[in-house]
Amino acid sequence: MKNKEPLILVVVVAFSLLVYLLVETYAHSVMHKHVDSQNFEYKDLPPVTKTGDIRNGKVLVTGAGACIGCHSIESEGIAANIDVVSAAAIYGVNPPDLSDVGVLYETKFLANLIKNPTHALNVEHKFDTSKGQMHPMVAFYGAGGDIDQEVADMVAYLKSIAISIDDLTPKMAYENACGRCHSMAYESWTEIGQTPKFKNKINELAYEIKTLKYQDSLKAYMGKLPPDLSMYYRSRSESFLSTFVEDPQSHLKGTAMPRVGVTAEVFDKLYEHMADSADTKRAERDAIGKNVMIYIIIFAIFAFLWKKQVWRDLK
C-alpha cells in the first residue's frame, strides 16, 4: 500500500493554516479600523520657511511674560513658578518643561504650536474660542516684528538647548511626551513623576494625596483619567499606537487627547519604553527561543533515527 502520510500532513496543515488565517489575520483586519501612517510628517501643518536666530529666540522665549511665565526650562536653570499640583489646578495639566522639546517634537509642529496651539494639537473641537472655550496655552501673537520670523527664532532656540536625539533615552521621551497625562504603574511612574521610595508612611500618603489631587485636575480637564500605559505595548498593535499618537482623532473621533507632535524617531523611543514596561523579557525570550529550537530539532532528528531503527525489524 502506498504511503499516504505526506498527503494527510498536507491536508492537516492546510486546514489548520486556513483556520489561523481566517480567525487571526482576516478577522482582525476586518475588526480593526485601518489608518494609514503619515510617517509623522504632519502634512496639514505649514512648514517653517524662515531661518531662525537663536539669540533672538532666547530673548523671546525667556523674556518677561513669554513662555517661561508658565513653562520651566530646567536645563537652563529656569525653574517652574509653582508646583505640579497647583499648575494642574490652573491649567488642567502641568505645562511641560521646555528643556528638550526641540528634540522631541517635529520642527513645524513646534512652530505651529506656538502660533496656534489648538490647531497644532488638533483639539479645535474641544476649544472653540467663539464659545469662550480657551485653550490653557495662549497663542503667541508676535512681539512686534515678523511673527513667522519670531516663531522660527524661538524654535531655533529651543532646538539649540535640547539634548541630542542619541542622548534622549526611551524613558525620557516617554516622561516628556506622555508622562504628564499617562501613568505607567509598572515603571513606578505617576502623572506627577517617578514615585520615590518612602521611609515613612506619612510621606508616602502625602505623595499619594498629591497624585490624587493632580489626577482630579487632569480628570476635569480631559473628561476622564487618561489610561495607564503599562501594558499598551501588548494590548495595542504597533500600527495602532503609532497612528494614534500621530493623530488621536483618526481612531477616536472627538477624543480630548491632543496630537502629540513627536518625530518618527521619538515615537520609536516611546514605543521602546512601552515595550520595556510590558515586555521586559523580550531579549531573553528571543535568545532562549533560539537555543530551544536548536535543541528540539536535534531531539526530532534522534527521534526520527530511533523510529527508523525500531521499524527496520517491523516492515
Added chain:
Amino acid sequence: MANFTKATGIKDWLNQRLAIEKVEKVIASEYWIPKNINFLWAMGMILVFTFKMLLISGIFLMMYYQPSVEQAFDSVNYTIMREVDFGWLWRHVHAVASSVTFLIMYIHMFTGIYYGSYKKGREMIWISGMLLFITFSAAAFSGYMLPWGQMSYWAGMVITNIFSLGGLHMDGLVEWIRGDYVPAQAFLTRFYMLHVLLLPLAIIGLMGLHFAALRIPHVNNQDGEEIDFDAEAKKYLDGDKKGSKVMRFANDFLSKDMMVLGIFLIFFFYLVFFNYGFALDPVNMDKADGLITPKHIYPEWYFLWSYEILRPFSTNVGLIAFGFAQVIYLFLPWLDRSSNAVAASRRGKFKIWFWVLLIDMIVLTAMGKLPPEGIFSTIGLVAALVFIALWIILPFITMNEKKV
C-alpha cells in the same frame, strides 16, 4: 494471603508486591497496536504531552498567581511576566499549550470521525473522548477568567448570562453561578478553584477512562481491517515480527509517537517563543473594567464554531441550536447507522458528509470571530443551518450504506 519469599533483588521484591513485570506487559510491551496506522494515531500521545505541559506550567504559575480581583491582573502581568525568573516562559507555554491542545483535540476527533473509530465496541472511547473535550472546554474557559483582563471579565459576563436569556430566564441560576450580580470576587475565586482543582481532577480521571476504553476493542486502523489480535500477537512473539500485523506499543509504536512528537515540538516551541500572540489576546492585556465594554467580545478560537451557532438566530432558537451543538457529537456512534468502521473515503455519501462538516466547522469558526454584520451574519446563519441539517440527515444517509 499471598506467599512472599525472600527477594532476589529489587525487581523481584517489587514484582512480588506490585507485579511490575505484568503491569509493564499490559500497558507497554504486550499492548498490541496494528501496524497499518498513520501519524494521526499519534495525536493521543501529543495530547498527553500538551496536558503535561499545562500541568507543569500551571503548577509554576500557581505559585505566584493571586486569585483576587485587586491583584489578579498585576500578579500575572507584573509579577509573573516581569519579576519571577522565567515566569514569562511558563505563562506563554501555558497559553500556547491550551490553544494547541484544542487544535490537536479537533484533529484527533476528526481522525476518529473519518476512520469510523467510534463504533463496533469503540463507543466508550468516543464518549470518554467527548467528555474530555467538554471538561477541557470548561477548564479553558475557567482559566481564561484568571488573568482578570477585559476579555476575562466580559467573556465571563456574556457566557454566564446565557442562562438568563430568552425563555430560560434563569436569573437566579446566573446569580448563583457568579455568586454576585456581576462577575466579581466570588466569581473569580470559584473559577480559580474549578481551574486548578476540580476540572484537572476530572480530566485526569477521564483520561484514565479514555485509555481503559481502548484496551478491549484496541485502536482502529486506517484500512478498517478486523485484526485477530491474539493470533497476530502470537506470531510476533514467535519471532515473525515482519509478518505480524501488530506491534508492541513500546518501543515499536512509541518510537513513532516520539518521532511525531519531535516534529510537533518544533511547531509548539516556535509558537511559544515567536508567535504566541494568537493565544494571548491583546484585549485581555487591559485590566477588567465593568464600565468599559470592549468593542468586540469573542471567545478563544476553539469555541467560535459553537458561539456562531448561538448567534445568528433569535434568542430562543439560538439557545436550542447552541444546546444541540454542545451535545450532538456525543451521539455520533448511534446517529451513524452504518456498521462500516472504515475510512470515509470508502463510504460514499458519508465521505461528502465528513468534508462538508469539516468545512462548515471552519466557516462557523471564522464567522464566530467576525462582527455579525452584513454578509458575515448571512454566511453564519447558513453555516449554522447546514450544521444542524448535517446531523439530522446523518442517520438517513448512513442507513442504507453498502457494506464494505
